[in-house]
Amino acid sequence: MEITLGQICSLQPKYTSSNTPDMQERGHLIRSVLAGELRSRLPSLRKAFDSVFDDLAVEGSDGIGRKTEAPWVRIFSKAMSPTPREGFYLVIHFAADGSAVFITVGCGSTIWRGGDLRPVSDDELKTRTSWARLIVQQKWKSLIPFDDKIFLGAKAQLPRTFEKATGFAKRIAASELNTTDLDLLLFRAAERLNEIYLAQIEQRDLSPGDQSADEISIIAKPLRNRAGKQGRGLTAKERQVIERHAMTLAIKHLSINGYESQDTSATKSFDILAKRAGEELLVEVKGTTSDFCDSVLMTKNEVNLHRAHKGSTGLIIVSKIRLSRDNGEPTATGGEIEALLGWDIDEWTSDPIAFQVSRKSNGSIARNQTRTPR
CATH class of the missing domain: 3.40.1350.10 (Trna Endonuclease; Chain: A, domain 1)
Structure with missing residues (x-):
């Protein structure tokens, strides 16, 4: 895996948004080679997770359409993070100049609030990442070895959002990839992600009002796609x-x-x-x-x-x-x-999150009402 990471780092300074041969090679390394190497490690990484998280998966991206300065590969529970915009996950990032690899745990840019999935502001991202760090510090008393600052050095907005959405990170210089125990770091990051997932199952990341709103929305819309909420709640x-x-x-x-x-x-x-x-x-x-x-x-x-x-x-x-x-x-x-x-x-503000909608008592059924035969 260190060879693949090194190859990706060497291609980072050659970045262009166009699908050049170098970017084609980088995309193959991200989406196929590195993702495949991480999938082969899932049996050992599962030992870091509670048995309830038996749906671990891997995916990578180097951009949709135009290439991105900041490719990534993530490890996640399908139930807890069905898309990169939802939930927390272990994610590998790369410095734009190829100088370093970051093994991190971060979150998506949306959250369940008031029964719906909504985008979060920078302040809310800060709150979510601070909460993730608190969960880890309560368990391990420290963020070490994931106490490095993440700086990708990219010009585009999306990589800067990645930085804001990172809870904690370990920076590995490209020159140190061959001498770093990457598997141990991945396992330690997986342990910390598991602790965050367990806290989410108990809904510790949602305010009491949002917990209740979520339950109401399940009753009101039982067929809504809520893959990211499986297993969560009391x-x-x-x-x-x-x-x-x-x-x-x-x-x-x-x-x-x-x-x-x-x-x-x-x-x-x-x-x-x-x-x-x-x-x-x-x-x-x-x-x-x-x-x-x-x-x-x-x-x-x-x-x-x-x-x-x-x-x-x-x-x-x-x-x-x-x-x-x-x-x-x-x-x-x-x-x-x-x-x-x-x-x-x-x-305080009072926001209606559900209504009981009742038929008007007019003594008769509306003449225009259409009934569907069974």
Whole structure:
């Protein structure tokens, strides 16, 4: 593989957007030779992944139509990253001047938000790559050996987007390819990608509101192509465990702050009635595995309640709850509390993500209605 990488590096300074003989050779090396060498390594790389990710694949690109300054080859789970624009993946990049190869883990430029796949801004890319680094640092306490800055040195916009979408990278000088253990670096990168995938399965990269919107969109559009979401999400039982854990922590937090709490989650449009020295608060509790908490899902009744009793309601978000599944039974631990007591819901934005569309009650079926015979 080091020979192939070296050959690609030697062709990089000869870049042109036209399909010259040099670019034809580079395309063959990227899409066929290097991709094939990585496919031959998939059996050993699978040992770095949880068994749920049994759909690993390889693809490479040197441009669609016109050639690109920054060719790449990636290793990915088909379910977690069905296209290069979605999800995270292990990807090999090349410096434009051929001076170096980068073994990286990066992400696509779109994300599931509000139940749909949407492009992300540079700020959102920064948030996503920072989150990926956090996941790795929590596990390995360091980014080493993937603590190098990626700089491709290309003039076009797309390679600069690749740089922004890189979570972490290892730079290997072209002159050091023959003395570097490339297989070990690939395996270490695969281990880190696996950790990111596991965090995504628990939806730690989605805000609570986006988690809920995703579930609603599945109900509303069951036939929509959602290959990239296979295996992601929590079961009903796991969600119940998370909510119970969040309620316990919320009641404990309120008690520490002098409130007596009554659990009303089964009978009211709020979860806790909290009382302290004649003060009453109607408190909504949201528990989540998410590491991001910039949105939550509320029903129409919950929104109306918070507006009608503004100043006398509260929102408690318990984020970063961790699930374990020992012996098949989910248990929840941890969690960070954000308590917004005396919350003003109108300081947040409220976006409708679904509607219940009902037939008008006019006492008759519309005359123009056409029924399709079965």
